Amino acid sequence: xxxxxxxxxxxxxxxxxxxxxxxxxxxxxxxxxxxxxxxxxxxxxxxxxxxxxxxxxxxxxxxxxxxxxxxxxxxxxxxxxxxxxxxxxxxxxxxxxxxxxxx
Numbered sequence: 001x002x003x004x005x006x007x008x009x010x011x012x013x014x015x016x017x018x019x020x021x022x023x024x025x026x027x028x029x030x031x032x033x034x035x036x037x038x039x040x041x042x043x044x045x046x047x048x049x050x051x052x053x054x055x056x057x058x059x060x061x062x063x064x065x066x067x068x069x070x071x072x073x074x075x076x077x078x079x080x081x082x083x084x085x086x087x088x089x090x091x092x093x094x095x096x097x098x099x100x101x102x103x
Contacts, residue, residue, distance in 0.1 A: 016055060034063055056080065056084075
């Protein structure tokens with residue numbers, strides 16, 4: 001799924017590490033580091049579109065495969081990750097008031 005295909009109603013799941021998240025993420029995204037997904041899988045909705053994002057698409061692709069293997073059929077990988085998101089002109093924000101960037 002390309003950044004322009006992500007609907008505002010989608011549940012954007014950011015699986016990057018805390019330092020990557022803090023530097024900049026998509027507005028309204030939900031942070032769940034990749035290594036915590038198995039323990040926190042119940043937090044991921046099964047009844048709405050879920051778009052998984054990392055820096056460039058590799059880690060999020062692994063999470064999508066994992067979720068699909070566990071019964072989720074509503075998950076998509078964000079092509080190009082946050083790098084692609086930013087390059088497509090989509091908003092990137094951080095929590096500290098500093099200029100947001102993708103690590």
